[in-house]
Amino acid sequence: MPANPPSGPDADRSGLSRPDPPSRAESAGERLLGSLIDRAHVLPPRLVAPLVAQELAAVGGRDIAIWLQDFDQKTLLPLEGEGLQDNEPVAIDGSPPGRAFATDSTVELVQPDGSVRLHLPMLDGSDRVGVLSFTLSEVDDDDRRLARRLAGLVADMLITKGKYTDAFFNGRRGREMxxxxxxxxxxxxxxxxxxxxxxxxxxxxxxxxxxxxxxxxxxxxxxxxxxxxxxxxxxxxxxxxxxxxxxxxxxxxxxxxxxxxxxxxxxxxxxxxxxxxxxxxxxxxxxxxxxxxxxxxxxxxxxxxxxxxxxxxxxxxxxxxxxxxxxxxxxxxxxxxxxxxxxxxxxxxxxxxxxxxxxxxxxxxxxxxxxxxxxxxxxxxxxxxxxxxxxxxxxxxxxxxxxxxxxxxxxxxxxxxxxxxxxxxxxxxxxxxxx
Structure with missing residues (x-):
């Protein structure tokens, strides 16, 4: 991933506070994960998706999507939020995000322009939360390691914030319960x-x-x-x-x-x-x-x-x-x-x-x-x-x-x-x- 440090948005417009100034001793990956961790403690649930999208975009990620598993475990439902792709639900069986979900492993797809589409399982411990998807211009082993850790952190944020909001529960419902x-x-x-x-x-x-x-x-x-x-x-x-x-x-x-x-x-x-x-x-x-x-x-x-x-x-x-x-x-x-x-x-x-x-x-x-x-x-x-x-x-x-x-x-x-x-x-x- 490019080593550009993340820059915070206008707090008055988005509700997201600016991250701490980057340290020269930190790598780009440490800055990305650190920015999410530092601001997650008081982050309202509605800003989880925008914050993840913002930080990924700052290091070159694009076409960002967060998928939550439907309660029937047949479908992945797209989470809505600023900075996230608009997507239709996809079947777990037969789709790239679904393959990442079902195998608990990263799925990489090279795009026509040479970029790489990553689909990463979001695991809370071993419990399946969903899938994080985004595209990078190029990918190496350091990027893969960082992406896996990022997906785990996003899963933790969704679980912890989900304890005091209905948004993520409702985001998993494909129909009335x-x-x-x-x-x-x-x-x-x-x-x-x-x-x-x-x-x-x-x-x-x-x-x-x-x-x-x-x-x-x-x-x-x-x-x-x-x-x-x-x-x-x-x-x-x-x-x-x-x-x-x-x-x-x-x-x-x-x-x-x-x-x-x-x-x-x-x-x-x-x-x-x-x-x-x-x-x-x-x-x-x-x-x-x-x-x-x-x-x-x-x-x-x-x-x-x-x-x-x-x-x-x-x-x-x-x-x-x-x-x-x-x-x-x-x-x-x-x-x-x-x-x-x-x-x-x-x-x-x-x-x-x-x-x-x-x-x-x-x-x-x-x-x-x-x-x-x-x-x-x-x-x-x-x-x-x-x-x-x-x-x-x-x-x-x-x-x-x-x-x-x-x-x-x-x-x-x-x-x-x-x-x-x-x-x-x-x-x-x-x-x-x-x-």
Whole structure:
């Protein structure tokens, strides 16, 4: 990128303050990222897009676009703002921005005039936010490194500023969303998490009208704790019950209690607030060092164990009554995973949907679609997205019940140590460069 320092606009006209004067010790990349960081703290949400466009333009970027993923994860929607291109929505499958989104990698396209169009995934940690696109006259490795870091910073700005504006939530909506769906989307954790030892991804369908399904998880020290919930009924009543179930799960999990007592707390909360009603659930814990997975199945279909990207067995075993029924002491099950194993948790709406001929979709069809998705050797996050869309297509594009998928992959115990070694090597490289 050209080394021209960014110059601030007229603050009275745009609302953007001028950046600090550039230091001669700073590179162009440091000035670009530093200017965004320095002004991001008090930046109102409406000025995020103009600030990003302004700073990119100052270093030679043009045709700047910010794409946000639609809630159904089929489409990228253009964010509107001063300095950004006017674009139509694009499909994730089959478009250059979509390819960057789906592969979590930069897509470069050489233009007829020799310039380079960059499409960069915007990741908040590992959670997909969208795509940043812009064109440069020429690109080298330093530009690529800076562009990746810039995309990550823009993702962080959109997430943090999105906590006190509706603009970015609305920017992700391709159509109207039901009240119950809004409740569930506000309740959910990030849809994906990637660490050296464990990866997780989840998705809800129908994205714009989901009611009683939800999931939650947390990585505490070496334990991945998770829960998937299907509240009885439909509509607002089901969404309210799911909210209470998730809150009870989080309350118990954060108290540090085990699966048996955790089940009891959820059971008591539902029984007290919704007499005569229930929610099916699975609560699990994966030891990310040993690979041992333990779980309680309170009325859900058995999880599927995937090895070599194929379903090798259903994790069947004793089940416990759904929460709210007073099921007594739950039965805790366990399985020892091997590195690379995946476990798919899902709600009954995935397999019990009726096809046009009246037959249930069924677990055999689910196993077949899982095998097809595995054959593509996709990462966990993209596997869940593709599998969810294949399931919806297999049901004729319609569903009469919520359908939720939660996929977990255990990579093995050594990942954290490798990450520490990489970090130490990076520090040594920086020290050597300084000398």
């Amino acid at each position: 039901s009240l119950t769906a809004q409740i569930q989307w506000q309740l959910l954790p990030p849809l994906s998490m990637v660490t050296p030892r464990v990866t997780l991804a989840g998705i809800l369908e129908p994205a714009y009208d989901v009611g009683g399904d939800s999931f939650d998880y947390a990585l505490n020290e070496h334990a991945l704790q998770l829960c998937i919930i299907d509240a009885m009924g439909h509509g607002l009543d089901a969404a309210t019950m799911a909210t209470v179930a998730v809150a009870a799960y989080r309350h118990a999990r954060r108290a540090g209690i085990g699966l048996v007592d955790l089940y009891a707390e959820m059971d008591a909360a539902i029984a007290t607030q919704f007499p005569g009603r229930f929610a099916t659930a699975q609560m699990g814990e994966l030891d990310t060092v040993s690979g041992e997975l333990t779980w309680v199945n309170a009325g859900h279909p058995a999880p599927l164990l995937l090895r070599g990207r194929r379903v090798v067995r259903e994790l069947t075993g004793p089940t416990t009554r759904p929460v709210g029924f007073g099921g007594g002491t739950p039965r805790v099950q366990s399985v020892q995973l091997e590195p690379g194993d995946r476990v798919l948790f899902f709600t009954d709406g995935v397999v019990e949907e009726r096809l046009p001929g009246g037959l249930q979709f069924g677990e055999d069809r689910l196993h077949d679609l899982v095998a097809r998705a595995g054959a593509d050797q996709l990462n966990v996050v993209e596997t869940v997205r593709q599998l969810s869309h294949a399931l919806m297509a297999g049901r004729g594009g319609m569903t009469s019940d919520d359908a939720t998928l939660l996929l977990v992959e255990w990579s093995g115990p050594s990942g954290d140590e490798e990450l520490r070694a990489d970090a130490a090597a990076s520090v040594r490289d920086v020290d050597a460069a300084d000398r």
